Amino acid sequence: MLEDRQESLSESTTTQGPPRASKALNPQTRCGSTPSVSASKWPAQSVTSIGTRGNFKVVNTESGDDYRSDAVLVVTGSRYRRLNVPGEEDLIGAGIHFCATCDGPFYKDEEMLAVRGGNSGFEEGLFLAKFGTKVTILEVGDTPRASRIFQEQVENNQRWKFAQTPPFRSSKATGR
Known part of the structure; x- marks a missing residue:
């Protein structure tokens, strides 16, 4: 499995990858509870450019906010x-x-920075939070597309920041 862990909407616990694979082989072990979640809202921001500033990668927004990091991870789902x-x-x-x-x-x-979201973006971002000091996810659109359980986990993780953006339009990147 490439995933570090898997959330199951039919179970109330998080299972790491290898134990989850073992559990899948034993059909007698099943749970049926449903997690309780709450809705979340974040302000939308329009991304105007992606570039570099010194050793940092910078995502600029129309509101004037700049998101600076050592890396930008494009998290788009099952295919690049x-x-x-x-x-x-x-x-x-x-x-x-x-x-x-x-x-x-x-x-x-x-x-x-984790760019684009949905379940894949939030899941990848939660994994990245194990390594980085801060992970900011930039979700395309005006509402989060990730499941409520992922949204709740992001809200409860101090290493996470969330921002929303319309589709990307340009970049100021100058090369490696």
């Missing part, structure tokens, strides 16, 4: 999807990555 903004190609593999499991440990004790 690019943002398709100018300058992105120059930073892939040099600060922009697609796999938290593969690349997250390289950014231990650093700040990271």
